[in-house]
Amino acid sequence: MPPTYDAVIIGSGFGGSIPALRLAQAGKKVLVLEQGRVYTEQDFKQSWDLKYLSNLLSITTSDDYATFFRSGMVLGGGSVVFSGLMNRSPSETFQFVDDNGYKVWPDAVTRQVLDPYYDMVEGMMQIRQATWNEVSKTGGMFAKMLDNVGLTCDRARFPYVNCRQCGYCEAGCIYGAKQSLMHNYIPQAQAAGVEFRTGCRAMQVLPAAAGYTIEYTGPDDTLSSVQGTIVIVAAGTVYSAELLLRSKPSLPQLSDQVGQNFNNNGGVRFGIELPDGLPSIECYKGMDSAGVMTYAYWKDYGITIEAGTSPASIFTLNIHRQGDLGWGLGFKQWAHSVYPSKLIIANIMGPVTGEGSVYLNNNNLASVHFPLTQNLAQYISSKIAPIQALATANKAYLLQTMPSGYMYSIDHMLGTCRMGDDPARSVADGNGQVRNYPGLFVSDSSALPCGTGVNPSTTVAANAERIAQYIVTNW
Amino acid sequence: MDNIKITESIAERDLNRRDFFKWIIRASVAATVFGLLDQISCGTVPQTGVQTSPYMVPQTADEKTVYALCDTVLPGRTSDPSGAPGAVDAGTMDFAYDKFYGVVQEFPLVLPLFNAEAQKQYGKPLYELDLAQRTTVLQNSETLLGLIDQIYMFLKGPFYIGMISTLGLEYMGDPGPNLGYRNQDFSFYKPMSTEITSDGNLP
Numbered sequence: 274m275p276p277t278y279d280a281v282i283i284g285s286g287f288g289g290s291i292p293a294l295r296l297a298q299a300g301k302k303v304l305v306l307e308q309g310r311v312y313t314e315q316d317f318k319q320s321w322d323l324k325y326l327s328n329l330l331s332i333t334t335s336d337d338y339a340t341f342f343r344s345g346m347v348l349g350g351g352s353v354v355f356s357g358l359m360n361r362s363p364s365e366t367f368q369f370v371d372d373n374g375y376k377v378w379p380d381a382v383t384r385q386v387l388d389p390y391y392d393m394v395e396g397m398m399q400i401r402q403a404t405w406n407e408v409s410k411t412g413g414m415f416a417k418m419l420d421n422v423g424l425t426c427d428r429a430r431f432p433y434v435n436c437r438q439c440g441y442c443e444a445g446c447i448y449g450a451k452q453s454l455m456h457n458y459i460p461q462a463q464a465a466g467v468e469f470r471t472g473c474r475a476m477q478v479l480p481a482a483a484g485y486t487i488e489y490t491g492p493d494d495t496l497s498s499v500q501g502t503i504v505i506v507a508a509g510t511v512y513s514a515e516l517l518l519r520s521k522p523s524l525p526q527l528s529d530q531v532g533q534n535f536n537n538n539g540g541v542r543f544g545i546e547l548p549d550g551l552p553s554i555e556c557y558k559g560m561d562s563a564g565v566m567t568y569a570y571w572k573d574y575g576i577t578i579e580a581g582t583s584p585a586s587i588f589t590l591n592i593h594r595q596g597d598l599g600w601g602l603g604f605k606q607w608a609h610s611v612y613p614s615k616l617i618i619a620n621i622m623g624p625v626t627g628e629g630s631v632y633l634n635n636n637n638l639a640s641v642h643f644p645l646t647q648n649l650a651q652y653i654s655s656k657i658a659p660i661q662a663l664a665t666a667n668k669a670y671l672l673q674t675m676p677s678g679y680m681y682s683i684d685h686m687l688g689t690c691r692m693g694d695d696p697a698r699s700v701a702d703g704n705g706q707v708r709n710y711p712g713l714f715v716s717d718s719s720a721l722p723c724g725t726g727v728n729p730s731t732t733v734a735a736n737a738e739r740i741a742q743y744i745v746t747n748w
Numbered sequence: 749m750d751n752i753k754i755t756e757s758i759a760e761r762d763l764n765r766r767d768f769f770k771w772i773i774r775a776s777v778a779a780t781v782f783g784l785l786d787q788i789s790c791g792t793v794p795q796t797g798v799q800t801s802p803y804m805v806p807q808t809a810d811e812k813t814v815y816a817l818c819d820t821v822l823p824g825r826t827s828d829p830s831g832a833p834g835a836v837d838a839g840t841m842d843f844a845y846d847k848f849y850g851v852v853q854e855f856p857l858v859l860p861l862f863n864a865e866a867q868k869q870y871g872k873p874l875y876e877l878d879l880a881q882r883t884t885v886l887q888n889s890e891t892l893l894g895l896i897d898q899i900y901m902f903l904k905g906p907f908y909i910g911m912i913s914t915l916g917l918e919y920m921g922d923p924g925p926n927l928g929y930r931n932q933d934f935s936f937y938k939p940m941s942t943e944i945t946s947d948g949n950l951p
Contacts, residue, residue: 319925320909321910321911322909322910322911324848324911361949361950363949364950384951402947403948405934405935406934406935407934408934408938410934412934413935414936417936417937420941425941425942425943425944426941427943427944427945428948436928437929437930438928438929438932438934439927439929557922557923559934564934565941566948569944585910585916585917586908600820600821600886601820601821601883601886602827602879605834606830608920609920612920612922613920613922726950
């Protein structure tokens with residue numbers, strides 16, 4: 274008989290640590306299995322070297338090798354390695370109808386429903402709107418470009434306390450200024466009795482007499498098992514789907530939607546080369562996010578845009594002028610001419626139909642299929658058009674940033690175990706409970722059915738709070 | 749699961765050598781003509797034993813080809829007319845042969861492609877060509893083979909990320925690791941921005 278818990282949670286990011294705390298506060302005995310290891314401020318480095326980052330991140334490519342995806346693989350998950358921008362999803366997001374005519378969000382989940390949970394998350398993580406003095410020059414210049422054509426730009430919201438603006442948020446904040454889950458939910462959960470086991474990779478979920486058995490490998494690669502009356506899968510969009518797909522032989526009634534509807538939050542990354550004659554924006558200075566977000570295109574185009582600061586490492590990506598090469602002497606000279614004074618990198622976000630998928634490869638591990646479909650190409654083309662107009666109006670230059678002329682955001686992965694009202698088109702119900710398997714929940718980014726219109730972490734966190742409350746009330 | 753290596757990850761994810769090869773030569777848009785070729789006709793790969801940097805000096809034919817590839821993707825001091833540093837000066841050869849990143853094990857698959865194109869165009873291996881010729885070879889290889897951008901990402905990494913030396917960062921004006929810019933005035937163009945929300949969130 275394996276050790277038994279009231280709840281076993283797989284993953285320690287927003288979707289895992291938040292329910293862990295709430296269930297423990299309700300008196301439940303909780304175990305969290307985390308594949309990554311524990312990192313503290315003393316362990317972080319100001320470095321973009323993959324040799325270092327691969328200790329914090331899981332890096333996946335799409336099966337056509339065109340796109341890289343990254344997800345946090347460390348105690349605290351994505352909260353440790355995200356840029357920190359934490360805005361609420363606009364109300365219209367929850368009414369999104371996809372290209373198939375399906376309203377993807379459950380009716381039970383609206384902005385109004387989530388607002389109290391957003392409040393909880395914002396309180397726990399000390400999220401606040403940036404002051405203008407925290408908005409970097411990059412952000413200020415982006416705001417000015419919008420203002421030049423009569424458009425608005427707002428200061429964004431962040432979980433930062435005494436930020437030093439060093440520009441290494443996504444490598445782990447060495448100053449402890451970013452209030453990741455390591456600063457709030459996780460220590461409070463530990464104090465409430467939650468047991469966190471790191472270096473543990475869940476391999477399979479099996480039905481048990483009372484709940485479910487989780488088989489997992491530990492740091493020494495030995496196979497162990499635990500049992501939970503409740504099991505919450507919160508391993509991130511790729512690995513939650515991987516785990517459930519691998520569990521399908523023992524959970525045969527799982528929806529055939531597991532792994533489907535993969536999307537990247539409608540992310541399209543682009544660059545702007547500023548014209549000559551402006552003061553240098555010193556684009557390496559500031560938070561990883563430039564501190565601003567424009568909603569100017571939300572009403573007409575269904576997108577928001579965040580601007581970011583840029584380390585020189587941005588030039589490892591295929592960012593270059595249209596028609597030029599992304600390498601060679603000309604590229605080197607061009608990069609030197611625009612950096613760090615004239616380069617703005619920004620990211621479009623918006624609800625989009627999820628046409629990608631996660632499936633098991635021959636090694637029983639996740640592969641991501643994320644093709645540039647006709648719909649997606651059309652989405653990118655339609656969303657980049659107003660940005661081209663913005664650049665032109667400012668005598669700036671819109672830069673091509675990716676192979677084949679596009680760039681998918683390499684984070685913000687959503688949708689593979691989505692909630693929904695239609696059992697035929699969703700993995701879980703509106704409470705995050707997996708259909709046909711009472712007590713089995715998904716509470717992470719995989720449960721969100723479409724792009725959130727903004728950076729998704731706040732909505733992932735608020736939804737996890739909501740699901741946790743449902744579990745506490747009903748289990 | 750500490751220290752998950754990229755190479756192991758690739759292997760674990762069922763990417764065998766053939767898959768990786770396909771990755772590297774994945775079809776992509778045809779390269780367009782680069783208008784600067786006339787300006788870049790200088791520089792060839794250092795002869796064996798000529799130490800131009802504290803990093804790995806190419807000895808074998810394959811190593812010379814890798815060196816030439818690096819020096820074409822980001823031309824270094826001996827190739828750039830301005831004398832500005834490039835990939836090889838920033839230690840990219842050391843990176844390329846670092847087994848952690850896994851690039852080295854794929855060289856036997858890709859290097860012959862460059863040399864075959866170089867032989868076809870100029871009757872010489874890649875490493876015996878000058879920068880303009882090498883650039884043309886890479887452009888043609890890209891056209892023919894859909895040479896993908898990922899290998900360039902890898903080869904540009906040491907220079908722009910500063911993982912071997914800080915030479916590239918210094919050249920770019922990126923200070924790298926820093927104590928922050930807490931006293932910097934970030935209120936840039938503040939009076940020029942209009943906000944539509946009261947707290948940063950749309951309703």
